[in-house]
Amino acid sequence: MEVFGPPTFIEEKNLWQSGYRFIAGIDEAGRGPLAGPVVAAAVILPPDFKARWKRQVNDSKQLTAEARESLFPKIKEAAVSFGVGFTDAQTIDTGGIAKAGRMAMKIAVEQLAPAPDFLLVDFFHIPEIDLPQKGITHGDCLSFSIACASIIAKVTRDHYMVEMDKKYPDYKFAEHKGYGTPAHLECLQRLGPSPIHRCSFQPVRDAMMLL
Numbered sequence: 001m002e003v004f005g006p007p008t009f010i011e012e013k014n015l016w017q018s019g020y021r022f023i024a025g026i027d028e029a030g031r032g033p034l035a036g037p038v039v040a041a042a043v044i045l046p047p048d049f050k051a052r053w054k055r056q057v058n059d060s061k062q063l064t065a066e067a068r069e070s071l072f073p074k075i076k077e078a079a080v081s082f083g084v085g086f087t088d089a090q091t092i093d094t095g096g097i098a099k100a101g102r103m104a105m106k107i108a109v110e111q112l113a114p115a116p117d118f119l120l121v122d123f124f125h126i127p128e129i130d131l132p133q134k135g136i137t138h139g140d141c142l143s144f145s146i147a148c149a150s151i152i153a154k155v156t157r158d159h160y161m162v163e164m165d166k167k168y169p170d171y172k173f174a175e176h177k178g179y180g181t182p183a184h185l186e187c188l189q190r191l192g193p194s195p196i197h198r199c200s201f202q203p204v205r206d207a208m209m210l211l
Helices: 010-017 065-078 089-095 097-110 144-167 182-191 202-210
Strands: 023-029 038-044 081-087 118-122 133-136
Touching: 010 023, 010 118, 010 144, 023 097, 023 144, 038 097, 038 144, 065 144, 081 097, 081 144, 089 097, 118 144, 182 202
Parallel strands: 023 118, 118 133
Antiparallel strands: 023 038, 038 081
16 A cells, blocks of 8 residues: 655656646545545645644545534635536436536636646546646645545535435434445435435446335
8 A cells, every 4th residue: 555645745846847827736535435426626725835733634434524614714715716616416317427427527617716837636637627637646645735635525525414414314424424434324224315325326226226
């Protein structure tokens, strides 16, 4: 297992020195769950970014829920601009999770004002966006802007799933956020899928066959 240090501004600084002004870090959350949307975030940070909480930022998967919640408003306040994009379960079922993720990223980028002139993307290249861009493997661990986007995407999605828990309380979405935990699978097999379940995912298909 690869171990990374805290994310840095190395990629961003190289691009700023090359003349780019508005560099957006982009990441998504929710590829793996059985229910709910995939959510992407795009974050543009200023070249003179300074904050006492800077060292707390990391890939969202490396942080506790409490740490993510604490950083969420701070990143939004510090950003030049940020955007969030959703693609729902039906879109995921129709076009597949990879395409849905890119669609969410495109929606997030389109919300940015000022518009970015370069994109740093966690792992992916986004052909649907006609802008200079670089996909970085483990980008959420390496690029500070991407790490911030990963936190915005993850917390936004978690908040959405808590709201869905109020709408569909029997599925306990607030607890597992749509991931395939044993408790979620038990609910799915007992109740069948809700309107926000991804019917193209195997455990959901299996549950539908039991009805």
